[in-house]
Amino acid sequence: MKTFNYTITDPEGIHARPAGLLVKEVAKFAGKVTIEKAGREVDAKRIMGVMSLGAKNGETVTIKVEGEGEEQAAQDLEAFFKENL
Amino acid sequence: MLKFNGTSVFGGIAIGSLCIFQKKENKVERRQIEDAAQEVQRFEKAKETGISQLKELYDKALKDVGEAEAMIFEVHQMMMDDGDYVDSICNMITEEHVNAEYAVSQVRNRFAAMFEAMDDDYMRGRAADIRDISQRLIEILSGTQQAMDMFQEPVVIVAQDLAPSETVQFEKDKLLAIVTREGSANSHTAILARTMDIPALIQTDIELKPEYNGKKVIVDGFTGTVYVDPDAETLKVMEEKLAKCQEEKQLLQQLKGKEDVTADGRKIKLYANIGNPKDVESVLQNDARGIGLFRSEFLYLESSNFPTEEEQFQAYKTVAEKMEGKKVIIRTLDIGADKTVDYFGLEQEENPAMGYRAIRICLTQPEIFKTQLRALYRASAYGEIAIMFPMITSVEEVREIKGIVEEVKEELEKQEIPFKEVELGIMIETPAAAMVSDDLAKEVDFFSIGTNDLTQYTLAIDRQNAKLGHFYQPHHKAILRMIEMVVKNAHAAGIWAGICGELGADLELTETFVKMGVDELSVSPSMVLKVRKNIREAKAES
Structure with missing residues (x-):
């Protein structure tokens, strides 16, 4: 399992559009991806869950990636967060 | 003349005839069903229809208002196909042997309540998205879905509230302004109005009286005022304001992209x-x-x-x-x-x-x-x-x-x-x-x-x-x-x-x-x- 932390810098946080982009990005990876904020963990492949985190600018989330090719997937996702969130 | 006030989310002047947009009442009844597996299948089919309709809306929005604003319909597709949402509905059908319409309405209430409880204005607004996609599913399931009536002439739409899927279905050149009794500045309707460049008011104190239909109406998106049956003097003032507004817009169009030389x-x-x-x-x-x-x-x-x-x-x-x-x-x-x-x-x-x-x-x-x-x-x-x-x-x-x-x-x-x-x-x-x-x-x-x-x-x-x-x-x-x-x-x-x-x-x-x-x-x-x-x-x- 690969884990990384990310602090949201998008002023609007993970709102609907970025949540949609994120879910699409995660879907490219066959394994399991979760996002955790303040002790609550959701499946990153499910948009309602991702949106329900309500992650805002300045808040830190923890992303866990598990499954075949997790190394590369974690790297790609980290790049995605930096680029979009 | 009747005068109403609202909060403007986009400026501009519109003069035209008023059209009350009423949402169809959709009472969902709870029915016991025998074959839960078949009911789940009926739901899955409705979901596929819904998603393909949303795809069409996405394409229409892409053409009318651009990619950034069209994205919401892609998000709606994902929400309709979301594992948590779909599982909750299917489980309810299977476990309680209830009809799919009822299961959708119950799950809708649960998810909408979850978003409404969040301490973030933007996310609270997403409850409207849940209602929008659920309404679509219920209408498909119950066979009450109708094509939106197209207006022959450009109109000012007055509604309780508008879901993004409703706003985008209006023909762009048939829409002069949007006035809603509810709504927030963060809603997609407000964003769409901005991109469509038409005046839009929210939180307006106008009643949805059927007799207003077809009456002459003026929307002043600068002051947030609506005049129904305007008197001659008001009409004259507002026509001048509209002409000035159009002149400025023209100037704007001509000078955009030109060098400052x-x-x-x-x-x-x-x-x-x-x-x-x-x-x-x-x-x-x-x-x-x-x-x-x-x-x-x-x-x-x-x-x-x-x-x-x-x-x-x-x-x-x-x-x-x-x-x-x-x-x-x-x-x-x-x-x-x-x-x-x-x-x-x-x-x-x-x-x-x-x-x-x-x-x-x-x-x-x-x-x-x-x-x-x-x-x-x-x-x-x-x-x-x-x-x-x-x-x-x-x-x-x-x-x-x-x-x-x-x-x-x-x-x-x-x-x-x-x-x-x-x-x-x-x-x-x-x-x-x-x-x-x-x-x-x-x-x-x-x-x-x-x-x-x-x-x-x-x-x-x-x-x-x-x-x-x-x-x-x-x-x-x-x-x-x-x-x-x-x-x-x-x-x-x-x-x-x-x-x-x-x-x-x-x-x-x-x-x-x-x-x-x-x-x-x-x-x-x-x-x-x-x-x-x-x-x-x-x-x-x-």
Whole structure:
């Protein structure tokens, strides 16, 4: 399992559009991806869950990636967060 | 004539006939079903139909309003296909043996309540998205879905509230304005109205009476007023307002993308003044070539304590990035005088305009100043930032500022935090600065003349005092001579000079300034295109 932390810098946080982009990005990876904020963990492949985190600018989330090719997937996702969130 | 009031989310004037948009009542009954597996299948099929309808809406929105706004329908597709949502519905059908419509309505309530309970306005607004997609599913399941009635003539839509899927189905050229009784400024409907460029009001106190249908209606998106059955006088006034509005829009269209160059070929930098990162949108809409004055006070005025370096950095970075490489001149804090905040602990002053304010606070309490400078330099890595300092009176002040700037840069270098070299400029807004502008020009990269304070100090006239109106001459020779002198001194030292005060947008003076050699005019976003028109008609050489 690969884990990384990310602090949201998008002023609007993970709102609907970025949540949609994120879910699409995660879907490219066959394994399991979760996002955790303040002790609550959701499946990153499910948009309602991702949106329900309500992650805002300045808040830190923890992303866990598990499954075949997790190394590369974690790297790609980290790049995605930096680029979009 | 009947008059109603609402909150405007997009300006403009619309005159046309009123159309009440009623949502179909959709009562969902609970029925027991025998074959749960078959009911789940019926739901899955409805879901597929729903998703393909949303795909069509996405394509339509893509064509009508562009990718950014169309994205919501892609998000709706994902929501409709979301594992949690779908599982909850299927489980309920299987476990309770209820009809799919009922299961959808129950799950809708649960998910909507979850979003409504969140402590974030934006996310609370997403409950509407859940209702929207669930409504679609219920209508497909119950066979009550109807194609939206198309209007023959352009209309003003009045509704309780509008879901994005409803708004986008209206034919663009058949829609004059949107008025809703509910709705929030954050709703997609509001965003769509903005992109469609039609007036939109929310939270309006108009009743949805069927007898209003087809009546003449005026929507004033500037004041947030709706007139039903307007009298002749109101109609005349509003028709004039509409004509003026259209004329301006036309002007805007014609001058967008055109260069800011005089009739005889001298280029002028035409920038805009802003006081909040939210204003960047109107800067870009009005096609300004940069930001000539970004007042940083909002960070301090909207806060209950000193804004942190990180907060400031985010704000500056956002603006720099949104301007995509265009110049952004940020003025360091200009607190004091008429702009005070409790946490600065400023004392009452006899004469605050001439008191402890702006750069005087920064040089007395350098820790406040340094926090802002660090944030500015950090943000410089993300665009074309320049920094300018207000209320300068002497060369010594400028040297002291530059010393502090050097300290900040050294600190950042040591911490290996990236930053770019930025242009440093000063406001010329005191007669003292104007008189020694030859010396000041050797110390900085640019001048920006703040005509509001310069006029008040030069004429010794307090502009807040209504009694002095008679004596107040904005075109006083003393001011114009000072501006000419400042520009000459700037050019002698090889730097540029601009005007960011109100006088810069004075259309009677555009040609005068151009002749004086002023290099830059920074005006409020709504004035940009009007000033551009004057620049293009002016001659720099007489």
